[in-house]
Amino acid sequence: MTTKRENWIKTTCAYCGVGCGVEAQVQSYDELGNARVKVRGDKTHPANYGRLCSKGLALGDTLVGEGRLLHPSIHGMRASWDHSLDYVAKGFRKIIDQHGPDSVAFYVSGQLLTEDYYVANKLMKGFIGSGNIDTNSRLCMSSSVAGHKRAFGTDTVPNVYADFEQANLVVMVGSNLAWCHPVLYQRLVAAKSQRPSMKIVVIDPRKTDTCSLADLHLPIKSGTDVALFNGLLAAVVASEAFDKEYVDRHVEGVEKAVAAAKVDAPSIEETAELVGVSCDDLACFYDWVIETPKTLTLYSQGVNQSSAGVDKVNAILNTHLVTGRIGKPGSGPFSVTGQPNAMGGREVGGLANTLASHLEFDDEEARERVSQFWKAERLATAPGLPAVSLFDAIAEGKVKAVWVMATNPAVSLPNADAVKVALESCELVVVSDCVSKNDTLNFAHVALPATGWGEKSGVVTNSERRMSRQRALVPAAGEAKPDWWIISEVAKRMGYAEAFDYQSAAEIFQEYAAMTGLAAQMGRDLDISPLKLMDEEDYNAMPPQQWPLKSPDSHTQHKRFFSEGGFFTPDARGRCIAVSYQEPKTATSNEFPLILNTGRLRDQWHTMTRTGLPPKLNAHRPEPELHVHPLDAKAESIVEGSIAEVSSSVGRLRVRVRFTLDQRRGEVYMPIHWSDANSSDGRVSQLVTPEVDPISAQPESKFTPVAISPWHYKSCALVAVRDPIDAMAYGYWVQQRIENGYLYYIADEVCPDQLQKQIERCLPRNDANQKTLTRLDFEDPKRGVVRQARFEHQPQKRLLDACVVGPSLDSQQYEWFVQILAAPVSVDVQKTLLSGVASGSLAEGRIVCACKQVGIQRIIDGMVQCGSVHALSALTGAGTGCGSCLPELQQLWAEHQDSA
């Protein structure tokens, strides 16, 4: 084994754009070759200084063989690498020869490493000669990219994480930081507890866990951010916060922007009315901004994923430009990135409308230099298709071959059913992934196994422009290969051997670093050219460092942009952009009266291919739920905890309903994580209409008009099994990975008796085993519920499977099912199965704290003994791991105080 046992290897987290430093230690390997890997935060890493969130801490538990794609296949048949690479190269070559370079495309991802991304971009734009490489960052960061370019001349994030600690006012817009960037949130919590005078404002239509830190929450109507920030712009320019000197020296376009803002926001009353918050709250927000030079505005998908995404971004940037509060300690606009290498993809030019290295297609000199640098045979001369149009073009047969890498578009693109139809009709679909099963792989003609986190090695760049190394910890699973290798091998087979003859990731990184020198010479912001001198050893030892990087050892300072102007526009002045509030492209109607908002959960990552594996990450929110204001639900005769049907103009699905006052009336919310791989109906993007921002082409993922209605099912079941069952036939099902097995939430239109028979038929039968099985049936005639369990006696007594079937199941009562296969067969288990009422260790309730596995029941019981959240945390253990559940603990505490 190549990994040294005692050594802690420094690497970077696989998930969000915070880019936390991780230290990992391989402890041992089991007989199946699965590594046991211990993970802790890297105290020396400037992104997290040792902290990790629940997902980061569980990274070691995702390094399991289960579900991995282990070897290449063509049309479902195992194939050698050699044959598969030839097949892909020939397939692409043939289509290009017949139909031209724009008849093929790559659809890539912010989960690729910089080296992978660089090579993919070079192959498509430099050698195939098409702009048709786009990335899932289109769905994520493209509005911020476009907004930055409009205001700054380049895609530059001006500030750094250290500003979180230095700000006196932090405004979070469309960001659920507590769940999506938990370690940054913890930095804010720590800063505020040290300096309670620091103020926090959250602007989000929903009341999220992030609001538990907020001094002010503005639950604006979805989509109205431009009006809100136009109001702010009008207010700041009329106040002492207007920095005339900075504006005179460094900013253009202020007058026009302010004039447009005043049309939108003639008075604070009218703005408050439009955005749907109280006049007092709005005035308070504006006053705080005016009186606080150290204001940091942090924003994310509530801003970007909108048909007015770019305007939202510029509305925010305008307020910073006119106050000169940009790139200074504690003040500036801060777009936080989503994926681990969202920023790296933007650097290399992975978006279809960027050429390479922050250089643009419309710049002839840039094209010439890039062409020379790459010795490109036929450099693309124009931008390619952005994601949504790309899949339209596939459906229309204009794009005939697509290679999908490290993303799951059949789940994550809007109008996801149409994406499936497009893939189905495509002549050649190649998918590189780490898992053997996801919704996109269902359409792959060629499936190529890629190395995943813990196996792969390269560079990622986080939200503050800091590049960190991901390092391999364990050997690749099966025949998996690094993405850069797969792409380069195909490139060689397409006839570009010289340009893609890479021996290592280090070599690619050196080339990329050298290329940024071109950009720097042409007056761009991105420059890491000194790193081209690194040799393999330097690369392996590379510490986290931030760009721009004028010399290899300048990584110790914090680097900010624009405090003294120096924008990357022809006249070096920043631009205020005149923007006006526009109603979202699709309006609600009588047919679709509610607005569907979509987003993330604390412990899941995207389509769950990794975070769906460790049972402890599934316990917090085991089933997809639609959050609805009770009055909206009651208006449609929908009951709390029941399953409703949700429909939009493009799709329809069934989902469990949860009432909450955290939703505005008229708006509902559903998480993005479930897919066909683990549910009948959880793929929320099948509802999302494919509207995009006219400038960035980023989809409007947070605003789809929908209707809800009750689904009249007659029976429900929970089934705990040791191996997966085929649940396809049921009207509604969700699969959850639990300790030692799987749990299925099932509902159907057949009566309970019939459902029970169906379930029995799909339970694993092993006739040889029948003699050693005990089967127990418990009936609860009052509730019409049947509980059933099968015990195995050899080789040891254990519960084989268990189910409960009835006309309706109050989920509160059956949370113990999650633990049933992990519990030893004790009196508690038998009693619980008999009565349906949990006792002993099964009485935990829904899990709140993922690290310490503390359930809601233990927390509620603990409240009576405790005088503070702190004491409650100490008593129950909740929040003493990564701390990501502390906001929820605080909410529960507040609710408890209220009811007391």
Ligand SMILES: Nc1nc2c(c(=O)[nH]1)N[C@H]1C(S)=C(S)[C@@H](COP(=O)(O)OP(=O)(O)OC[C@H]3O[C@@H](n4cnc5c(=O)[nH]c(N)nc54)[C@H](O)[C@@H]3O)O[C@H]1N2
């Ligand atoms: N746990 C977890 N963390 C993640 C991820 C994950 O999958 N799971 N994914 C990562 C990725 S790739 C990304 S991009 C980030 C996303 O991070 P965030 O952007 O913080 O996450 P979201 O939940 O998508 O959306 C944020 C909030 O925008 C609000 N919102 C919706 N519409 C509007 C609006 O019109 N105006 C305003 N002001 N707010 C609105 C939503 O209610 C939601 O609470 O998270 C990253 N971190």
Ligand SMILES: Nc1nc2c(c(=O)[nH]1)N[C@H]1C(S)=C(S)[C@@H](COP(=O)(O)OP(=O)(O)OC[C@H]3O[C@@H](n4cnc5c(=O)[nH]c(N)nc54)[C@H](O)[C@@H]3O)O[C@H]1N2
């Ligand atoms: N409705 C709605 N839709 C959304 C969003 C939303 O808020 N609402 N958010 C959007 C955003 S911001 C994002 S970022 C996207 C995310 O959406 P996706 O990118 O589609 O989601 P993931 O599950 O992260 O898909 C990554 C895939 O790559 C695989 N993978 C992981 N590592 C590697 C690797 O190293 N190499 C290769 N080849 N494969 C790898 C994983 O197994 C997985 O199948 O979803 C977007 N879609």
Ligand code: SF4
């Ligand atoms: S905040 Fe959590 S998910 Fe994000 S990088 Fe840090 S540990 Fe990973």
Ligand SMILES: [Mo]
């Ligand atoms: Mo994202």
